Amino acid sequence: MRSLLTSKAVRSALRPVAELIDRRIERQVRRMIGNNGAGAAAAAPSDAAQELKKLRNRQRPLELFFDGTGRGASRLPSAPHLNRTIAELAEVTGNEERAEGTVAQAFRLLIAMEALGVGRIAGGTMNIVGKLSAVPLLDPPNDEILEIGTLYGMFGASLIRMMEKAGRDPRLTIVDPLAGTQLQPGATMGDDASGTPVREAAVRTNLSLVGPAGAAARIQQGFSEDPEVRALVSDRSYGVVVVDGDHSAAGVAADLEWAETIVAPGGIVVLDDFGHPKWPGIKEAFEKHMATDTRFTFLGQVAHSGYLRAGA
Numbered sequence: 001m002r003s004l005l006t007s008k009a010v011r012s013a014l015r016p017v018a019e020l021i022d023r024r025i026e027r028q029v030r031r032m033i034g035n036n037g038a039g040a041a042a043a044a045p046s047d048a049a050q051e052l053k054k055l056r057n058r059q060r061p062l063e064l065f066f067d068g069t070g071r072g073a074s075r076l077p078s079a080p081h082l083n084r085t086i087a088e089l090a091e092v093t094g095n096e097e098r099a100e101g102t103v104a105q106a107f108r109l110l111i112a113m114e115a116l117g118v119g120r121i122a123g124g125t126m127n128i129v130g131k132l133s134a135v136p137l138l139d140p141p142n143d144e145i146l147e148i149g150t151l152y153g154m155f156g157a158s159l160i161r162m163m164e165k166a167g168r169d170p171r172l173t174i175v176d177p178l179a180g181t182q183l184q185p186g187a188t189m190g191d192d193a194s195g196t197p198v199r200e201a202a203v204r205t206n207l208s209l210v211g212p213a214g215a216a217a218r219i220q221q222g223f224s225e226d227p228e229v230r231a232l233v234s235d236r237s238y239g240v241v242v243v244d245g246d247h248s249a250a251g252v253a254a255d256l257e258w259a260e261t262i263v264a265p266g267g268i269v270v271l272d273d274f275g276h277p278k279w280p281g282i283k284e285a286f287e288k289h290m291a292t293d294t295r296f297t298f299l300g301q302v303a304h305s306g307y308l309r310a311g312a
Contacts (some may be wrong), residue, residue, distance in 0.1 A: 065111060071120040072193030075111060085126045085303045092300035092307055093137040105165060106132035109158050117206045119152030119196040122244075123272070123304075130303035131242070131270055132158055136166035138299070138307065140239030141266040143169045148224045148255055149245030149272075150176045152196065153203030156217065157210045159242075164213065172217040173233050174203065175224050175245070225254045237264035244272035249281035249288075256289045260296070260310075267310045269296060274306030282306075 066076035077085075086103050090096035106129040114120055121128050132155075143163065147156045156172050163170040178200050196202055200219060207214035222229035224245050241263050243255045252271070259269050271286060273279045286306060290298065296308040 070194055073124055075125045077125045081126050085130050088302040089133050092302050093134060095137050102133040102137060103129055109161060113154050113158050116209055117154045118202040120194045121154045122151045126303040127305060131305050132162045134302050135240055136162050138268050140268045141264050142239035143171055144236050144238045145170055145172045145240040146238045147174050147242045150174045151198060153206040157206045157214050160210045160213045170213055174219045175229060177223055178221050234262050238262055239264050239267050242270045247279040247282055249284045252282050252285035263310045265312045269308040271306035273304055274301055276304045
């Protein structure tokens with residue numbers, strides 16, 4: 001598998017920098033060859049330092065596309081992380097042929113959505129890219145998607161676009177308290193790195209970026225364990241259920257029990273932050289649930305997300 005710097009996902013973005021480096025090096029070599037004498041030799045290191053400083057100044061605007069400024073997490077993964085995600089995706093989905101290309105599409109989409117959207121997508125780069133890639137490749141039985149916990153709606157919007165790229169007709173339902181800030185029991189989240197309040201208006205703005213399917217998405221404000229909220233969105237069987245709300249063991253256990261009743265036969269359940277050391281309750285709830293008489297089969301893990309498939 002190719003390294004990050006040679007992958008299609010970033011080659012086009014880095015090409016201007018590479019061309020600039022080539023021009024600067026060529027110019028400096030010609031200058032040093034064309035000048036003779038001790039004075040020219042002594043001046044060359046100073047000239048090179050100035051050229052390097054100029055180059056670094058020009059690189060900074062490009063870095064702003066990928067670094068954590070305004071979103072808290074860098075979007076430029078290392079080559080080992082990228083290659084591991086591609087390998088895990090191929091193993092979980094059984095589709096080695098399309099794994100790298102789908103990851104490249106998801107990576108470009110992530111950068112574009114955060115550039116255009118309000119707020120950010122929660123999570124690390126490979127975690128987000130892995131989820132966006134795995135869901136369409138796992139070929140869910142229908143196009144109904146339930147996202148439990150959305151933050152700014154940008155991941156849901158991105159998943160709509162990735163499903164559309166796969167020729168699907170996604171219909172998204174979101175459940176989230178939309179309480180102004182991100183909520184997690186037992187954790188102090190503080191102000192979001194993006195500076196944007198978590199509210200329905202932001203979610204709607206981001207959903208609008210993906211056209212009619214985003215505009216048609218259902219948003220149910222509230223908590224997923226609330227019986228009234230569940231009753232309002234349990235009117236259909238979902239091909240995909242993304243569990244990304246309450247990360248405590250009790251919260252994940254409740255969402256898994258609910259998912260048992262609403263996911264379609266053959267449907268996919270995504271456990272976000274699965275195995276992440278910051279959120280041990282997720283794997284704890286998963287292990288307890290899998291010890292019960294469950295419909296779910298564990299498919300595997302891609303970059304801190306676990307994937308389950310529902311039986312009949």
